Amino acid sequence: MKPDDELARETGTEIDVSLSALLDGELDATSAAELRARLVVDPVLAERTARFGEVDGQIRGLAAEAPDADRLARLRAALQIRLDAEPDGAAREGGTDSSRGRAPVPRPRRDRRSWLRTVAPYAALLAAGLALYFLGGSRGFRGLLRPEPRIAEIASPAPLDGPASPAPVRDAGSAVLESGRTARSTAADTEVRARSRADVAPDSIDASGEDPVLDSLSDEELAVALQLDVLADLDEIENLEVLELLAQLDAPEPL
């Protein structure tokens, strides 16, 4: 073989490109004949051709290593499974394809009926909720669960010895408290109020109208007395304040 520096003279030259094309059968007849004639008289070029031929032979040797038949059969079976499983026209997204045979990637179509089936219960629930709300008037849902207290009931003081009748504070409070708790709380509330009225003489109520018994109870104690379920509920605490305020209004007028 010739030294590389000698061969390098030919590398990258037009004749070298033509030599490569000759091996691939890509030279026209005239150019191929001229190049073959030169190979006869140019040992450097002949050596170069021999090396190209050797490389091509090695590449063809790699290509001649046929894949195992069982492997190809397994791949064919896998392909058939995919062909059977995927709808016609489906193809993996990604990669370009020839415009002559490109298969579009289908988008999954949603069943409108199944969509409606999913949404319909929620829509019906929402409609029912709105209907209940508007039927309840300005008090919303509470208006449906408990009648609107009349102004007269709120304004008129309850009789001191009338345990059966609901105290005005309860009527007013029911506008604020959850109605579900109202009935349960009424008895306890009445008990507290009866205790306060029994233990404390009417004249012990100070001029400001504040009930010293109620004032002496902490929110927690009052909540226990009223049998409120969730002491930590801030709404309940706020409601207790309202109760206290209404209790003050309910107090007898100072003489």
Next chain:
Amino acid sequence: MSELDPDVEKMLAFRAGDDSAFDELYSRWAGPLLRYLERMVGDTGTAEELLQEAFFRVHRARARYEAQARFSTWLYHIATNLALNELKRPRRRHVHESDDTAVTGDSMPRIDDIVDSRRRGAAVERLLDGLPERQRMALWLAAAEGHSYAEVATILDTTEKSVKALVHRGRSALVAGLGAAGAVVALPRGRSRAANAADPTR
């Protein structure tokens, strides 16, 4: 030319409803195409996936198939695009690290390693894997598969002139790698990475 290609006739028969024609095309081309894909992506499992995808697309495109070229040209065009897309994925970059670079320096095996190789074919295989992907594809398609430059140009979406240059550069790189004892295998030196990227023939 298309009308004379027996594989085109099989594809047309498959389009007309002859499912056995598809099996014949698979039997004829699955092996060479799998070898080609293995050589291009450098990973057996990925090559198998791409083979399946290529034939899947052929199957699905049968209704719109038009005999504009040899069947193998169309098939390899599909497979090549799939392989090129696969090579663009970051997780595949390690397979052929020198895809976008000249085959020089650290990106190629030392020639000593190649000379010491017991099998010259293994040395060629390593050198081939080190070529830029389009050089590798062009050289393989022309030298191993026997495709014409025009067909390779169709497969690679380029011109015949570019294919001629790609094949020559790839072949020269392999010759240099095999013949230059004691030197680092290299393509023509002095080419920067930017120059390689700017050269559409690479």
